Amino acid sequence: MKDELxxxxxxxxxxxxxxxxxxxxxxxxxxxxxxxxAPTTVESPFEDVTRGVLNAIxxxxxxxxxxxLEGEKVIKPRKNENEGVDIYISTSSAGGGLQMxxxxxxxxxxxxxxxxxxxxxxAIVMETIASNDRRLPHQRxxxxxxxxxDMILLSGGVDGGTISHVAELAELIGAADPRPxxxxxxxxxxIYAGNKEARDIIRKILENKTDLAIVDNLRPTLExxxxxxxxxxxxxxxxEHVMAHAPGYKKLMxxxxxxxxxxxxxxxxxxxxxxxxxxxxxxxxxxxxxxxDVFSVFGGVFNRTVSANLGMSYSISNVLAESGVENILxxxxxxxxxxxxxxxxxxxxxxxxxxxxxxxxxxxxxAIAREALRLAFVQHQKMAVGLKGVQQERTISDTFAQAxxxxxxxxxxxxxxxxxxxxxxxxxxxxxxxxxxxxxxxLPQGITRLGVDSIFMMPHLGVxxxxxxxxxxxxxxxxxxxxxxxxxxPVGNAKRFxxxxxxxxxxxxxxxxxxxxxxxxxxxxxxxxxxxxxTERGFYIGPNKERKLDTEISGGVSGIIIDARGRPFHLPxxxxxxxxxxxxxxxxxxxxxx
Amino acid sequence: MAHAYTPGxxxxxxTIIARERRLPLKGEVVVSIGDNVTCDTIVARTxxxxxxxxxxxxxxxxxxxxxxxxxxxxxxxDKIKKDEVIAETKGIFGLMKTQVKSPIDGVIESISNVxxxxxxxxxxxxxxxxxYIDAKVTKLFENEGVMVETYATFVQGIFGIGGEAKGIIxxxxxxxxxxxxxxxxTPEHKGKIIIGGSLVTVDVLRKAAEIGCVGIVVGGxxxxxxxxxLGYDIGVAITGSEEKGISLxxxxxxxxxxxxxxxFKLLIENKDNKASINGxxxxxxxxxxxxxxxxxxxxxxxxxxxxxxxxxxxxxxxSSIRIIREPHFGSIGKVTNLPPELQKIETEAKxxxxxxxxxxxxxxxxxxxxxxxxxx
Numbered sequence: 001m002k003d004e005l006x007x008x009x010x011x012x013x014x015x016x017x018x019x020x021x022x023x024x025x026x027x028x029x030x031x032x033x034x035x036x037x038a039p040t041t042v043e044s045p046f047e048d049v050t051r052g053v054l055n056a057i058x059x060x061x062x063x064x065x066x067x068x069l070e071g072e073k074v075i076k077p078r079k080n081e082n083e084g085v086d087i088y089i090s091t092s093s094a095g096g097g098l099q100m101x102x103x104x105x106x107x108x109x110x111x112x113x114x115x116x117x118x119x120x121x122x123a124i125v126m127e128t129i130a131s132n133d134r135r136l137p138h139q140r141x142x143x144x145x146x147x148x149x150d151m152i153l154l155s156g157g158v159d160g161g162t163i164s165h166v167a168e169l170a171e172l173i174g175a176a177d178p179r180p181x182x183x184x185x186x187x188x189x190x191i192y193a194g195n196k197e198a199r200d201i202i203r204k205i206l207e208n209k210t211d212l213a214i215v216d217n218l219r220p221t222l223e224x225x226x227x228x229x230x231x232x233x234x235x236x237x238x239x240e241h242v243m244a245h246a247p248g249y250k251k252l253m254x255x256x257x258x259x260x261x262x263x264x265x266x267x268x269x270x271x272x273x274x275x276x277x278x279x280x281x282x283x284x285x286x287x288x289x290x291x292x293d294v295f296s297v298f299g300g301v302f303n304r305t306v307s308a309n310l311g312m313s314y315s316i317s318n319v320l321a322e323s324g325v326e327n328i329l330x331x332x333x334x335x336x337x338x339x340x341x342x343x344x345x346x347x348x349x350x351x352x353x354x355x356x357x358x359x360x361x362x363x364x365x366x367a368i369a370r371e372a373l374r375l376a377f378v379q380h381q382k383m384a385v386g387l388k389g390v391q392q393e394r395t396i397s398d399t400f401a402q403a404x405x406x407x408x409x410x411x412x413x414x415x416x417x418x419x420x421x422x423x424x425x426x427x428x429x430x431x432x433x434x435x436x437x438x439x440x441x442x443l444p445q446g447i448t449r450l451g452v453d454s455i456f457m458m459p460h461l462g463v464x465x466x467x468x469x470x471x472x473x474x475x476x477x478x479x480x481x482x483x484x485x486x487x488x489x490p491v492g493n494a495k496r497f498x499x500x501x502x503x504x505x506x507x508x509x510x511x512x513x514x515x516x517x518x519x520x521x522x523x524x525x526x527x528x529x530x531x532x533x534x535t536e537r538g539f540y541i542g543p544n545k546e547r548k549l550d551t552e553i554s555g556g557v558s559g560i561i562i563d564a565r566g567r568p569f570h571l572p573x574x575x576x577x578x579x580x581x582x583x584x585x586x587x588x589x590x591x592x593x594x
Numbered sequence: 595m596a597h598a599y600t601p602g603x604x605x606x607x608x609t610i611i612a613r614e615r616r617l618p619l620k621g622e623v624v625v626s627i628g629d630n631v632t633c634d635t636i637v638a639r640t641x642x643x644x645x646x647x648x649x650x651x652x653x654x655x656x657x658x659x660x661x662x663x664x665x666x667x668x669x670x671x672d673k674i675k676k677d678e679v680i681a682e683t684k685g686i687f688g689l690m691k692t693q694v695k696s697p698i699d700g701v702i703e704s705i706s707n708v709x710x711x712x713x714x715x716x717x718x719x720x721x722x723x724x725x726y727i728d729a730k731v732t733k734l735f736e737n738e739g740v741m742v743e744t745y746a747t748f749v750q751g752i753f754g755i756g757g758e759a760k761g762i763i764x765x766x767x768x769x770x771x772x773x774x775x776x777x778x779x780t781p782e783h784k785g786k787i788i789i790g791g792s793l794v795t796v797d798v799l800r801k802a803a804e805i806g807c808v809g810i811v812v813g814g815x816x817x818x819x820x821x822x823x824l825g826y827d828i829g830v831a832i833t834g835s836e837e838k839g840i841s842l843x844x845x846x847x848x849x850x851x852x853x854x855x856x857x858f859k860l861l862i863e864n865k866d867n868k869a870s871i872n873g874x875x876x877x878x879x880x881x882x883x884x885x886x887x888x889x890x891x892x893x894x895x896x897x898x899x900x901x902x903x904x905x906x907x908x909x910x911x912x913s914s915i916r917i918i919r920e921p922h923f924g925s926i927g928k929v930t931n932l933p934p935e936l937q938k939i940e941t942e943a944k945x946x947x948x949x950x951x952x953x954x955x956x957x958x959x960x961x962x963x964x965x966x967x968x969x970x
Contacts, residue, residue, distance in 0.1 A: 137647075137648035138645060138646065138647050138648065141645070141646050141648075142645065163708065164659065164708055164709045164710075165709075167706065167708040167709050168648075168706075168709040168711060171648070171704065171706055171709060171711060171713060172648065174704075175646040175648070175703055175704070175713045175715075176646070177643065179619070201708050205706075309829055309830050314830065314831055314877055315829075315830055315831075317827070317828055317829060317830070317831065318829035318830050320827065321826075321827040321828070321829045322829070338818075339816060339817070339818045340849075342816075342817035342818055342821075342848070343816060343817050343847075343848040343849040344848075344920070345817075346753075346817045346820075346828075346847075346848040347847045347848050347849070347918075347919070347923070349831050349877065350752050350753045350831065350847060350848075350875075350877060351752070351847070351918045351919065351966075352877060353963055354918055354919040354961075354963055354964045355919075355943065355945065355961050355963045355964060356919075356941055356943075357919060357920065357921065357939055357940060357941065357960065357961055357964060358920060358921060358940050358941070359940050359941055361919070361920055361941075362941040362943075427943070429941050429942035429943040430942060593940075593942055
């Protein structure tokens, strides 16, 4: 199929909008032709997702003057240059996406691996239960009963390990008699991916009460995770159960050439392909109205987390509840009354489609976005860890370096690229606002490229990558990613702001930046320059704590941003000083209109 | 997308309201199609399976799970009484027995020889669903519930807390821009739904709940007060299960905000009428807004059924709108122009805007996303 692809149609059915894109091979390269969108039609009065899909495709037809639909059918294969497409693919997060519950014996081992498998498949993990989670058995049963997940992933025990603990978990799930979220006429899917020797017992306990599927153990030994079989099963059941019960999806599933992927699963695949393709460490973040997803690939290991209740519209109040009002206020370059801020946030929650009209409102929304991103990233760092419980061989010299297992894989110094997506980042009126939000929330260290997804095309490209990886990567770089530029951020702190921090030499030009300052140097998209970076004592810039570094950096719409505010980063505690500093940085980077 | 405006909340003198009344799990429907029901009539009932309580029999008897069978006196499905012995060891010559007594009245759900665990289940809890509104039963969902339908005055709020409640509409202020003050609440408001103006405070809410007032419908509330009243910050916008003894419906938003004239007048007209309200709000897939339903004469239902729903024409020059974001939040005006091209606003974002003349006479330009259509 891969070689024949000339025209690709892809849709993403989001919870509010369905987006369609058309990709064509022109000469040797795949390029985006156009994009159409229409409101998603999963809810009443339509209750048929294909209405929205057809509307979005019709917009593509209108914009390109091509005929893609014959009545209500996608014309396939392509008849000629102006009629039909070779392949139609889709992702979906409508109806709240895939919501799962996971269970394992040890919270930090099999239960954590199960959570990673579910997250990696694109699910929201509603709850994790484990034999050692300190809850009483009846409390676990109560949780299973109260939440109505789309499916449960049960793991536990390495192969040959405990049987009784995992059987106990199965008994609790069975006793809770969990009901699926959609419909009453079918049993809840439960995937068992635990100790293979417990399979018969699990079958006996759960087979009659649930729709049980058994796959290979996701943690066959303590030293190894095997998440792929569980992930694949989750995708399969997502299609069979969740999607098939959502309005109109049966029809949509017939139309698509490959399985419909959960939207975040597709974005994750793309980031994963990208990092592996370029052999780099990457982070992607997608901040939506309801949820914020973070994806990372460090040392080839992919991780995804979803912060189900951190977002900029439906979940905006939860950002306030989780971060606290002070943490939001600290990003505001002006004084604002806490009570007033609270009302503004709530009013956005109840009318989520409104947009900031005044500059001050925009600044407040971007302050909230920083906190949503920061919190989502903190959650990600906690989940993206090495395997816990792994036995380590130690020599005498290691006994003094008590490195724990399960430390985070996220290393901001080795990070090569940070990509943002979602309205708050992609639609910020000035691109540099997106760049600064990413820098403030993620606090990259050393040299890091920054980019944003121009029109939220990553889901489409993620599912395309499953069919044609090269086409997906090509379109990603040429039409999807907007390079924002490069951030140079020395690590370390000085005693006070204003002391020398770093010297940057580009060609004949030399620039000295003091601690606590930010500077922006123009360098356009596609431009690369060699730079020499030299930090003062107390700071470093390279992964091996180098104070001097010669490297090539690439430009973007925001150019090069030198962030000499130090790492760890601290905002001044004094209000007046803080507002002054924020205002200085805003002015230095030309973030807002004067 | 051409329709960027927010469709307004429904505030209407007369419309047909249909509500599904379903059990959380299958049970028995106790009314028939065509029955006239009042808001308190039970329409369906069932029994929720009782909570389960696992008990580690093998551990308590100090025997291995595989050997458990020989010590258990009951089997799966058996009824048990609290303190009844369900398993015991043989002891020595019949003495020194270790016994496990049931901690509950209920049944044995299962006994496992793998985990050594018995699962006991409490007796079921009866669950009943009432009709919620004075209405007629129009549809049956076998073993699940019914659809009830009535002609009613209907007001949607923007945000609420607390679940369903029924009471008598009792206006408490004479103008929509007046806040409710604590001295206005008296014991006479027990069982009433208070209609306020622009603001309710935590003190008013507490006093109203204390005297047994069932609901408050008002323009605005300070978020700070809401947090004080609930004792926590609302995270995601899913409400309805708060148990504060009172349901609250906010019609405009957070802060002090005069209730829209039309809403206020309509509620005042219904003084002393019986109403059903629900504070439940969900702002996500499947938006659910809080509501006030004031059922009207049943004979009007048939007449109204003949009429087709008015089709909303969307925004056009002359449409009445309300601005739903700063600046001019809450102002009402009429659309004077709808320029099709994108325009740059103060934030530098390029968006579709509209021009409007506010009631004060001021002419403003507002992003279309920041207005809501006032449906006539």
